[in-house]
Structure formats: structure tokens, C-alpha cells
Amino acid sequence: MTSTLTAPAPPAGRTDPTAPRRRTRILALPEARWALAALVLFLIALPLDLLGAPAWAWGPLYAAVYATGGWEPGWEGCKALRDKTLDVDLLMVVAALGAAAIGQVLDGALLIVIFATSGALEAIATARTADSVRGLLDLAPPTATRLSPDGDETTVAAEELTVGDVILVRPGERIGADGRVLAGESEVDQATITGEPLPVAKQAEDEVFAGTVNGTGALRVRVERDPSDSVIARIVRMVEEASETKAPTQLFIEKIEQRYSVGMVIATVAVFAIPLALGDELRSALLRAMTFMIVASPCAVVLSTMPPLLSAIANAGRHGVLAKSAVVMERLGQVDTVALDKTGTLTEGTPHLTDLRPLAGAGLTDEALLALAAAAEHPSEHPLARAIVGAARERRLTLADAVDFASVPGQGVRATVDGHTVHVGSPARLLPAAAVAAHAVVRELEEAGRTAMLVLRDGSPVGVLGVADRLRPDAAATVAALTELTGRPPVLLTGDNERAAERLAAEVGITDVHAGLLPQDKVAAVRGWERQGRNVLVVGDGVNDAPALAAAHCGVAMGRAGSDLALETADAVVVRDELATIPSVVRLSRTARRLVIQNLVIAGVFITVLVAWDLIGTLPLPIGVAGHEGSTVVVGLNGLRLLRETAWRKPPGDAG
Known part of the structure; x- marks a missing residue:
């Protein structure tokens, strides 16, 4: 987001509102580094192999491809096997090693490279999803100006602030913590928290939030929440926790994955053993079995569910x-x-003044009636009282001092204003039966869905106010x-x-x-x-x-x-x-659910076609590798479409 307030050199606590969203560097991810290393080594070895160079020139390079691209998934698969869980990553590494064992070194290396690349893409997608949420933390400034009881200023890290601290927020700075204004007046751009398009006026006792941008006035703010528990921090924490959960569809897939993987291993053994028993060559039978293991692996199925749902969670989180x-x-x-x-x-959940009805014979104008009621209500903290006082402030009315203030629950308030005893409250409790005109006004307002408030001066009804919540x-x-x-x-x-x-x-x-x-x-x-x-x-x-x-x-x-x-x-x-x-x-x-179904269909079609090709005909190992890993990449990228801004659509007619 951008701010209309600019400064050439932000002081302590100020951050650049136009700073880019935090973004994980691709090479900071181990999966990406290993995949890149495997790809570079493969691209060096491939032309040497195809051009007929001696084996000592390209053999060590292919071996390095197997090591860099297959070490991590192989190790993770072995650890899973120790826990009696069959990991599809381990099956891919076994298939690659099996291909190498029968002389298909290039094909096995290709499988390792594509498999490592798809793993890197999944890691990048997960990091980008997390970045889009954690980037909210960049809205909070790294430092804040803390005030001592003597008024001395100290620049401290924002995370060092504690509840009860008082901070100074200068014009143009971002507020360092959730808190309440002690002194000062300003306008605060809090669109990042509340979505309000215009800056909101703030004065003493108003609440402010970490990461929002102060306007042209200086504010003294008392910290009321630990920085780790600010609104922004809670948003990030909740979305990260949501990202760690699994949807029912994903849980179902994981439930059948183990059975499927065990069944696939048994089927692979059968695909190898049956042709061999019928007289097929060892190399041909083993190659067909390795190809079957690759194309039948449920990698794309496993990746079908969570990317769309996690992307949707992240996108929704960005929009509040x-x-x-x-x-x-x-x-x-x-x-x-x-x-x-x-x-x-x-x-909106906040009452607003809608009607001013001075009664005939009271001698009051609309503004005089409002000023009288607002003066009596001014000391009250009741929401209806705040609505009346707020309306008087909007009209810039001067309010007289109220003395002898008293509040009676269920009835209203009583105060002495300019020597007159003024009551403001419920007509049902305060309105005399003989006041026919006042009864008619009250009934009219209540029929229109308003809350009626009666104003008495020295015991006589002088007007009725209508208050209502605003749509x-x-x-x-x-x-x-x-x-x-x-x-x-x-x-x-x-x-x-x-x-x-x-x-x-x-x-x-x-x-x-x-x-x-x-x-x-x-x-x-x-x-x-x-x-x-x-x-x-x-x-x-x-x-x-x-x-x-x-x-x-x-x-x-x-x-x-x-x-x-x-x-x-x-x-x-x-x-x-x-x-x-x-x-x-x-x-x-609903879009995420559609993408999940699309992904499952894509994965299912690829697996079915490739398995049928391998069992009925002769599926070349490179095509099997490209088809299987290609479907995994397609499924992963399809799910990430929901990270785009265009995936979020507001209803027609909403200008927010």
C-alpha cells in the first residue's frame, strides 16, 4: 500500500509504506539449491553422453546428479520407512537407481532431475504462500520511540515494548503497537487493519493498531497489547496455523496413499516377475517394472488438494x-x-442520531434540543449517549457544563444544565401519561424502527430523539x-x-x-x-x-x-x-474445490494412460518420467493460481 504522507528520511519507527512484500529468495530453499545443482550437472553430462565421449567424462557427472537430486528425498524416505511408512519419494529414488542398474543411466538421471525440480517447485509454492501472509508483519515498524515518566525519548525495538509503555508517534510514522491514545489529535490510515478507505480521526481514548500510518499530528499512545499479540501478529499466527491443518479430502487421500503405495510395490513385482517367468529378458522385464513404478506413483494425486486450499487461505488472509x-x-x-x-x-453495530423532534410549546429548535440532551449525556459512557454527543460534535455545537450527573440503569441520565434539571432516557419510564403529543411522536419513531429517547426539562417533556443503528x-x-x-x-x-x-x-x-x-x-x-x-x-x-x-x-x-x-x-x-x-x-x-477436482482428474488421467501404455505396449522410460513428473508440476501450478489477486472478487455493487 502507499501513503499520501512522505518524508525524505524516516526517523526511528518509520517505515516505507511502499516497501515490497517480503519474499523468500528461491536459492535460500535447500530443495531449490539441490534441484539447481542436479539440473546444471545433468545439462553438462547430457551432451557429453550423446556425443559419444568416454564414460569417465560423463559417468561421474551423472553420479553427482543422483547424489544431489536424490539424496534428500531418499533420506527422508528411509526415515519414513523406519516408521513403517512407505513414502512415494523413496519409490522414485528406487526407480531411478533401478533404471541405472540396467544401463538406463541417462533416463534415471532425468527422473532425478525432474523429480527434484517438482519438489523444489512445491517448496517454492509453500514459501510464497507463507510470504504472502507473513508479509503483514512488515507493516509493523522495527523500532518505536518510548517515553519515560520524565518525558525522555528512547528509541527501542518494537518487540521490546511492554503493556503500559507510552510511545510517541510522530507525523508520518507507523504505530509500533496496539494501544490507546493518551494525548494528541491526528488522522490514522488504518486500511491495513479495518479496510476503511479514508484516514480515521483519532484523539484521547481512541484505539490505534500496530502497523497503521499516523497522519499530520503527533500522538502519545499507551501500549495495551504485547507486540506478539497485536492484531497483525494474531492474523499471521492464525493463518499459519490454518496452513498446517489438512482438509477432509487431503486426509482421505493420505489414508489411501499408504495402501495404494503398498499395492503399487506388489504390482511392480508382478509386472517384473510374470513376464520374466514367461521368458522375457531380465533387462526388458526390469525396465518395464521400473517404468510402471514411476508412472503409477500417486505424486500428483497427493499434491492435488493442499496447494489450492492453502493458496485460498493465504489470499483470503491478505483480504482480511x-x-x-x-x-x-x-x-x-x-x-x-x-x-x-x-x-x-x-x-454497523453503532447507534446514530436519526431524528430531532422538539415538542410544540417547548420553545426549542432542533439544535437547542440536541445541545441540551448532549450536555446532560456528555459524562455518560452508554452507546446511546455517545451517539447523541457525537451528533452534537458533528454540528459543532457548544455544550454547557453538566453538574450533579446521575445515571439510572433502565431509565437514563439526570443532570443539571444551566440551572435546569434535565432527564434523557426511556419514554416508557419517564413519559407522563398526559403528554399526548409526546406519546404520538414516540410511537411514530418506534414504528419506523428507531429507539426513542425522551428529553425532560424541569419535569416537562421538551423533545424526543430518534436513534438507530446504521445499515x-x-x-x-x-x-x-x-x-x-x-x-x-x-x-x-x-x-x-x-x-x-x-x-x-x-x-x-x-x-x-x-x-x-x-x-x-x-x-x-x-x-x-x-x-x-x-x-x-x-x-x-x-x-x-x-x-x-x-x-x-x-x-x-x-x-x-x-x-x-x-x-x-x-x-x-x-x-x-x-x-x-x-x-x-x-x-x-468454491474455486479452490473446483481446482482440487481438476487436479484429481488430471492426475488420474495421466496415471491411467501411462500405466495402460506400459502394460499394453512399451512405454519408453523418458516419456514415462516426463508424463508422471509433468503431471505433478501441472497440478502444483494449477493450485497456486489462487494466490493471484484476480482470484479474489468482490460482489457487484460493492465499491469497497
Whole structure:
């Protein structure tokens, strides 16, 4: 990513936002070094052999090819054999040595070179997948400026910061740790964490994240998370853990691999022994058996599953969706029913002021009513109070000081403002029965799906405020995309009242609404669909939706910048809180599943054709080697297609 803030020489703690993503050097991988050495030696030996040079000129070179390209897989295969496991790598080395034993030295060397090259490609693919995730760590600066209690500045390594430390973040610097602003005002570009396209204003008590870019103001930040537990670090850790898991398809393949390999060895012995018993020459029978062992090996089958799924996990991780395992990535593509929570999922989860209704006879304008209510609510930490105070700040209203503040749970707040006693709270608790006009306004707002808040001045109603959660801007596009993917519109599961739920559902195109649900009711609904044979995806905010997330075929939590509960509960987490990533990751999973099937078909066709050719006719060993190893390379590269940026597609209508 790039930043609009530039500096000729970044000070301590500042990193270049345009720095390239970390990338493992190919020759840093042992598999790549051995494969390259084997290839170079083979290319030197080949022309000498073909041009009729004496054996002493090319023989040692071929021997070096066998040693450099076959040593590591042979050794690993022997260790597996010691554990009573038959490794296909060992079978390939045995086949190459068998070819050399009957005089096919060049063919055996070719097998070693191609086999080593395919192993190197697999290692490079794995490293690239890891790089794409670990590259997130480069967003965090290597150093930070720590402040002592006396105000002295010390440049320290970012990993040395501890909870409670105070750091100074200068304009243009990346923030060194997750924390909370103590002093200063600025705008922070936190698109790498939350996906927000515009910088976000930050002031005292606001949360900031490691790796985000400070704007034009200086900030003092108190560290609240150890650097090893920052949002970025947790993203990396979770995706790396996911990469170590195995999908059901892969587990099934590994389960039959051992039986297949043992059966292949028995078949190889039969392919050698039967023709020999029928009078075939020893060299011819052994060559046919070695060729059979090569082409029947399930290398391409074994490599069919994990590259597509791991590539999909890495790609999703780059876009802020953490699939906790390869199992989850495979399951996401199986869903045919989607259940969405309302608050915090379809909506932003933060209340906003929507209506200002001064009552006749109160003598207040809209702004005067808002200023009065905001002054009384200013000391409160309630979300509805923050919505009112935030609206007053947006309008740049001057708020009077409130004294004698008191908060009564279930009723609201009371304070003295400019000598008047002001109450702001629930109409059901505060509204006198005789206030007919106020009752009518409250009823009108509640029917429109708003939360009504009554304002009393010296015991008399002076106005009503309407507050509502705001629909996410990408909600309608997401619902349409999920409908297209699954063939049925998503279902709304919410604990909110039916009137408000149906109003919001109508705005986004949802027709099936289940409202007024307790957590156990959501679980019952999910299990009911599962009993009908559906694969249900539940998307929630990870708090009261936790039981439903756990009960579903797959659960996805809206992470709210990686909240602990969301990370622990769901199968996958939308760290950047973008709802539009849900259909994107489902589509990506389905693409991965298609590539797995493609790979299995490719591998199966190659093995079938080559084995039939060897048994029915005479398959030349070089063609068998090229066909078998070529199919392995094709399968591996096919799976890596999902690492490309173009593999991630957002739903139409989403501009995020």
C-alpha cells in the first residue's frame, strides 16, 4: 500500500509504506539449491553422453546428479520407512537407481532431475504462500520511540515494548503497537487493519493498531497489547496455523496413499516377475517394472488438494478473512444457506442520531434540543449517549457544563444544565401519561424502527430523539451476491423486535426474518436447517451469536478489528469488518474445490494412460518420467493460481 504522507528520511519507527512484500529468495530453499545443482550437472553430462565421449567424462557427472537430486528425498524416505511408512519419494529414488542398474543411466538421471525440480517447485509454492501472509508483519515498524515518566525519548525495538509503555508517534510514522491514545489529535490510515478507505480521526481514548500510518499530528499512545499479540501478529499466527491443518479430502487421500503405495510395490513385482517367468529378458522385464513404478506413483494425486486450499487461505488472509483451517476453507464452498445476524453484521453495530423532534410549546429548535440532551449525556459512557454527543460534535455545537450527573440503569441520565434539571432516557419510564403529543411522536419513531429517547426539562417533556443503528453500505450488495451463490436469499436471525427487523430486511432484500430470538432460539433454527440436509453458514458479531456460530456447518464472525471473542468462537473471522468479503471468500472456496477436482482428474488421467501404455505396449522410460513428473508440476501450478489477486472478487455493487 502507499501513503499520501512522505518524508525524505524516516526517523526511528518509520517505515516505507511502499516497501515490497517480503519474499523468500528461491536459492535460500535447500530443495531449490539441490534441484539447481542436479539440473546444471545433468545439462553438462547430457551432451557429453550423446556425443559419444568416454564414460569417465560423463559417468561421474551423472553420479553427482543422483547424489544431489536424490539424496534428500531418499533420506527422508528411509526415515519414513523406519516408521513403517512407505513414502512415494523413496519409490522414485528406487526407480531411478533401478533404471541405472540396467544401463538406463541417462533416463534415471532425468527422473532425478525432474523429480527434484517438482519438489523444489512445491517448496517454492509453500514459501510464497507463507510470504504472502507473513508479509503483514512488515507493516509493523522495527523500532518505536518510548517515553519515560520524565518525558525522555528512547528509541527501542518494537518487540521490546511492554503493556503500559507510552510511545510517541510522530507525523508520518507507523504505530509500533496496539494501544490507546493518551494525548494528541491526528488522522490514522488504518486500511491495513479495518479496510476503511479514508484516514480515521483519532484523539484521547481512541484505539490505534500496530502497523497503521499516523497522519499530520503527533500522538502519545499507551501500549495495551504485547507486540506478539497485536492484531497483525494474531492474523499471521492464525493463518499459519490454518496452513498446517489438512482438509477432509487431503486426509482421505493420505489414508489411501499408504495402501495404494503398498499395492503399487506388489504390482511392480508382478509386472517384473510374470513376464520374466514367461521368458522375457531380465533387462526388458526390469525396465518395464521400473517404468510402471514411476508412472503409477500417486505424486500428483497427493499434491492435488493442499496447494489450492492453502493458496485460498493465504489470499483470503491478505483480504482480511481468516479461515482457521483447511477444513474451514473446504467447508465454506459447501454452504447452501446463509443466516445473518442484524446488529453488528448487517448494521454497523453503532447507534446514530436519526431524528430531532422538539415538542410544540417547548420553545426549542432542533439544535437547542440536541445541545441540551448532549450536555446532560456528555459524562455518560452508554452507546446511546455517545451517539447523541457525537451528533452534537458533528454540528459543532457548544455544550454547557453538566453538574450533579446521575445515571439510572433502565431509565437514563439526570443532570443539571444551566440551572435546569434535565432527564434523557426511556419514554416508557419517564413519559407522563398526559403528554399526548409526546406519546404520538414516540410511537411514530418506534414504528419506523428507531429507539426513542425522551428529553425532560424541569419535569416537562421538551423533545424526543430518534436513534438507530446504521445499515452497512455494502449490505445490499452482499445479500444479492449470497443469493446468487446459494440459490436462496439469506435468512435474518436477530434478537431485535420484529418491526425493526422486517424494516431493515426489506432494505437489503431479505424476505425470511426470524426476530425476537434468544441465543438458544438461533441454535434451534440452525439445527433445524441442518436436519433438512442444508449446510448453513452463520454470520454474526461473535458475542450473543456464539452458540449459533458453533452449531453451524461454518461460522463467520465480524471481527471488529480482531476482537478476542470473535477470534475464539468462529471458524473464520472477518478482521477488517467488511461484510462484502463473505460472498468473496465463499466464491474463493468454491474455486479452490473446483481446482482440487481438476487436479484429481488430471492426475488420474495421466496415471491411467501411462500405466495402460506400459502394460499394453512399451512405454519408453523418458516419456514415462516426463508424463508422471509433468503431471505433478501441472497440478502444483494449477493450485497456486489462487494466490493471484484476480482470484479474489468482490460482489457487484460493492465499491469497497
